[in-house]
Amino acid sequence: MTNTRCPRFHLETRLVHDGQERTPLGETSEALFLTQGFVYESAESAERRFLNEEPGYSYSRFSNPTVTMFEQRMASLEGAEAACATASGMAAVTAAMMGQVQAGDHVVAARALFGSCRWVVEDLLPRFGVGCTLVDGPDLDGWRRAVRPETRAFFLETPSNPSLEMIDIASVAEIAHAAGAALTVDNVFATPLFQKPLALGADCVVYSATKHIDGQGRCLGGVILASAEFIETKVQQFLRMTGPSLSPFNAWVLLKGLETLPLRVERQTANAGFLADTLHDHPKVRRLTYPGRPDHPQAELIRRQMSGGSSMIALEVEGGKEGAFRFMNGLGLIRISNNLGDAKSLVTHPATTTHQRFEPELRAQMGISDGLVRLSVGLEHREDLLADLLGALERV
Numbered sequence: 396m397t398n399t400r401c402p403r404f405h406l407e408t409r410l411v412h413d414g415q416e417r418t419p420l421g422e423t424s425e426a427l428f429l430t431q432g433f434v435y436e437s438a439e440s441a442e443r444r445f446l447n448e449e450p451g452y453s454y455s456r457f458s459n460p461t462v463t464m465f466e467q468r469m470a471s472l473e474g475a476e477a478a479c480a481t482a483s484g485m486a487a488v489t490a491a492m493m494g495q496v497q498a499g500d501h502v503v504a505a506r507a508l509f510g511s512c513r514w515v516v517e518d519l520l521p522r523f524g525v526g527c528t529l530v531d532g533p534d535l536d537g538w539r540r541a542v543r544p545e546t547r548a549f550f551l552e553t554p555s556n557p558s559l560e561m562i563d564i565a566s567v568a569e570i571a572h573a574a575g576a577a578l579t580v581d582n583v584f585a586t587p588l589f590q591k592p593l594a595l596g597a598d599c600v601v602y603s604a605t606k607h608i609d610g611q612g613r614c615l616g617g618v619i620l621a622s623a624e625f626i627e628t629k630v631q632q633f634l635r636m637t638g639p640s641l642s643p644f645n646a647w648v649l650l651k652g653l654e655t656l657p658l659r660v661e662r663q664t665a666n667a668g669f670l671a672d673t674l675h676d677h678p679k680v681r682r683l684t685y686p687g688r689p690d691h692p693q694a695e696l697i698r699r700q701m702s703g704g705s706s707m708i709a710l711e712v713e714g715g716k717e718g719a720f721r722f723m724n725g726l727g728l729i730r731i732s733n734n735l736g737d738a739k740s741l742v743t744h745p746a747t748t749t750h751q752r753f754e755p756e757l758r759a760q761m762g763i764s765d766g767l768v769r770l771s772v773g774l775e776h777r778e779d780l781l782a783d784l785l786g787a788l789e790r791v
């Protein structure tokens with residue numbers, strides 16, 4: 396098989412070609428190796444493969460050629476030395492965090508996290524004797540104050556889900572490193588196009604590939620990206636032994652997703668910018684937060700840290716939960732879902748779905764009011780989206 400890796404090409408070109416392992420048959424598209432395992436020429440060869448003395452594949456829980464192609468294309472996109480794909484975004488977050496700690500260690504994490512990520516650091520890790528302190532992400536002194544001698548890992552997402560709060564990745568990485576800890580960033584909302592956590596000093600980046608990377612509602616997936624040493628010492632064995640592997644079929648779908656990622660995300664972001672600007676002063680909108688607008692409370696940080704505004708808008712409508720429900724139920728084209736990053740525009744009411752399990756005070760700390768609606772902007776024509784949103788706002 397021949398491997399394509401073309402560091403001299405622009406990102407769009409690399410997203411179409413990098414990582415492809417073409418078989419002697421010369422297929423145009425990436426080959427789909429839909430197999431659980433592999434056979435060996437001899438018993439000696441099997442032994443050498445297990446001793447890591449012979450290159451090749453053994454079993455798709457460990458590695459698979461189609462999954463490797465996806466990992467290599469992701470590493471090229473992120474500018475990472477190594478990548479490990481997982482069955483979902485949560486498998487990536489769980490493996491990245493569990494792989495870094497052991498009983499007695501301590502983790503510091505931002506308070507404003509996607510609900511399941513927060514469960515992993517706040518509920519799961521302590522079951523195994525790992526302490527966790529949650530801080531207000533933008534408060535750098537809060538991160539400093541939370542550090543303990545046994546702190547090993549920092550975790551954050553920015554912009555956060557769903558309130559689009561920003562955290563200064565470079566500054567938090569500096570604090571983590573001074574404490575002897577490694578920083579992991581969940582970069583889902585920024586997308587790999589608009590924010591480069593590794594270049595800003597983070598040690599590890601995780602994605603739910605389910606979101607923009609597939610971007611067409613087809614499959615779940617996740618990926619962890621870091622230095623070769625980080626992946627080898629903290630992630631690989633955890634994944635190999637516990638088994639949240641990405642299906643080769645899903646890896647193939649995600650490879651196809653990467654080919655069109657820039658086209659889709661740029662159009663979604665242009666649509667989101669247009670809608671944010673048009674709806675910002677609407678009388679039924681109490682507050683609209685969009686990272687691409689100059690009135691985002693952390694606009695200066697966004698200018699330094701992101702190269703685009705994202706496809707996500709946080710919209711607080713008048714009338715609390717009732718107002719939000721009237722608005723969502725008034726939409727026709729835009730559908731109600733808990734997903735995001737899709738070609739289809741989607742709305743979510745975080746207080747009653749993704750962040751339902753938190754008490755109202757905790758939700759308030761995360762910037763989630765009862766009137767907050769998260770809008771994931773898709774690929775439809777922007778005027779159709781605007782008409783749908785304006786019609787629904789009339790119902791509020």
Ligand SMILES: Cc1ncc(COP(=O)(O)O)c(C=O)c1O
Pocket residue numbers: 483484485486488509511512552556581583584602603604605606615616617734
């Ligand atoms: C910020 C963030 N991280 C992680 C995840 C989990 O991804 P998955 O659903 O692929 O497990 C999500 C899902 O919504 C998310 O929004």
